[in-house]
Amino acid sequence: MSAHQKIIADFVSNRIEFVTSVPCKQLAGVIDQLGETPEIHHVPCNKEDEGMGLCAGAFMGGKRAAILMQNTALGVTLNTLATLTQFYRLPLPMLISYRGEVGEPVACQVEMALHTKALLAQLHIPTYHFHKPDDLAELDRILKHTFMCNKPVAILTDASFWKGVNA
Amino acid sequence: MTRFDILKAIAPLIRDHLVVCNIGSPSQELHMLDDQDSNFYMLGTMGLSSSIGLGLALVQDKIVVSIDGDGSVLTNLGTLPTIANNVADNFVLLVIDNGSYGSTGDQPTYAGQKTSLTALARASGCETVVECPAVEITDVLQTALGSGKMTVIICKCSSGNATVPVITMDPVVIRDRFMKAVKRV
Ligand SMILES: Cc1ncc(C[n+]2csc(CCOP(=O)(O)OP(=O)(O)O)c2C)c(N)n1
Ligand SMILES: [Mg+2]
Numbered sequence: 001m002s003a004h005q006k007i008i009a010d011f012v013s014n015r016i017e018f019v020t021s022v023p024c025k026q027l028a029g030v031i032d033q034l035g036e037t038p039e040i041h042h043v044p045c046n047k048e049d050e051g052m053g054l055c056a057g058a059f060m061g062g063k064r065a066a067i068l069m070q071n072t073a074l075g076v077t078l079n080t081l082a083t084l085t086q087f088y089r090l091p092l093p094m095l096i097s098y099r100g101e102v103g104e105p106v107a108c109q110v111e112m113a114l115h116t117k118a119l120l121a122q123l124h125i126p127t128y129h130f131h132k133p134d135d136l137a138e139l140d141r142i143l144k145h146t147f148m149c150n151k152p153v154a155i156l157t158d159a160s161f162w163k164g165v166n167a
Numbered sequence: 168m169t170r171f172d173i174l175k176a177i178a179p180l181i182r183d184h185l186v187v188c189n190i191g192s193p194s195q196e197l198h199m200l201d202d203q204d205s206n207f208y209m210l211g212t213m214g215l216s217s218s219i220g221l222g223l224a225l226v227q228d229k230i231v232v233s234i235d236g237d238g239s240v241l242t243n244l245g246t247l248p249t250i251a252n253n254v255a256d257n258f259v260l261l262v263i264d265n266g267s268y269g270s271t272g273d274q275p276t277y278a279g280q281k282t283s284l285t286a287l288a289r290a291s292g293c294e295t296v297v298e299c300p301a302v303e304i305t306d307v308l309q310t311a312l313g314s315g316k317m318t319v320i321i322c323k324c325s326s327g328n329a330t331v332p333v334i335t336m337d338p339v340v341i342r343d344r345f346m347k348a349v350k351r352v
Binding site for chain 2: 087
């Protein structure tokens with residue numbers, strides 16, 4: 001099973017049935033995999049705060065929801081995370097492409113990488129960092145944790161992780 | 168007619184449906200006029216009423232009415248293409264277009280000037296878009312609710328806010344009773 005397949009298999013086994021996304025190159029394989037997963041309704045969004053609104057609606061409608069996004073979008077979602085997801089206590093796994101870490105070819109991406117963990121910490125968002133391929137083994141338990149505690153939870157996946165799993 | 172008059176007119180039509188209501192005066196006015204478990208009041212997060220409503224409509228069969236505002240749609244314009252391309256025929260987006268940011272003191276929005284939200288919704292690909300003056304809202308909404316077609320209504324009205332109390336209900340209570348209303352047969 002590829003890492004992409006494993007990620008989506010963990011989503012499915014944790015009864016996630018609704019996923020929204022804005023693409024990142026690092027997440028392309030996962031997004032492709034979504035298209036081959038009839039258990040999951042994929043609704044691409046145009047901005048990540050919009051996507052979190054879709055997820056809030058889907059969750060209140062009875063379907064567990066998740067978002068795939070790039071860390072550069074974190075800033076535009078802060079208000080939504082605080083005043084919707086956290087304020088109303090909605091669970092939300094955020095599978096985040098952590099651009100700007102070692103192995104990053106685009107200098108500009110480093111700028112938001114510098115702020116990513118600080119912003120997540122400021123918001124008291126449980127944050128897990130996948131750096132090595134083996135880190136993926138924890139995804140299933142992180143998802144269970146998310147739906148246990150009804151919080152947004154960040155899973156940062158960096159370039160080394162993707163390089164390792166795609167090797 | 169103002170937003171308050173519209174909400175008063177449509178309250179009997181929406182009380183038996185799931186309603187997602189925009190931040191500020193719209194939620195406060197609806198809460199005061201006709202509080203229902205099936206109303207999801209947004210206490211913050213300007214712009215996401217249509218997104219929350221669409222997400223809800225896509226995953227279950229009950230009719231969902233999102234009550235939105237022109238300023239809020241303008242701040243989340245990406246919502247219109249998402250709605251257009253993910254058709255939920257149990258979804259009605261009612262944009263109360265008073266041409267202003269009502270809750271914050273009626274500052275003008277561009278929707279009250281050169282920009283047409285109706286044209287934007289159509290250009291985004293929304294298939295059933297109805298623009299109407301406030302006096303026609305009851306008929307237009309009734310038709311939309313009975314049509315079985317996803318409908319975007321742009322209801323043009325005057326600015327102005329009723330003097331109503333803020334909502335002090337805890338957000339988790341709002342969410343919990345709303346989710347129970349979603350599940351109720
Ligand atoms: C991000 C953000 N910016 C500004 C505000 C302040 N604000 C609250 S409601 C509102 C007006 C919304 O206008 P509209 O959607 O047209 O609704 P109306 O009150 O006119 O019905 C504004 C600007 C806010 N709550 N959040
Ligand atoms: Mg307005």
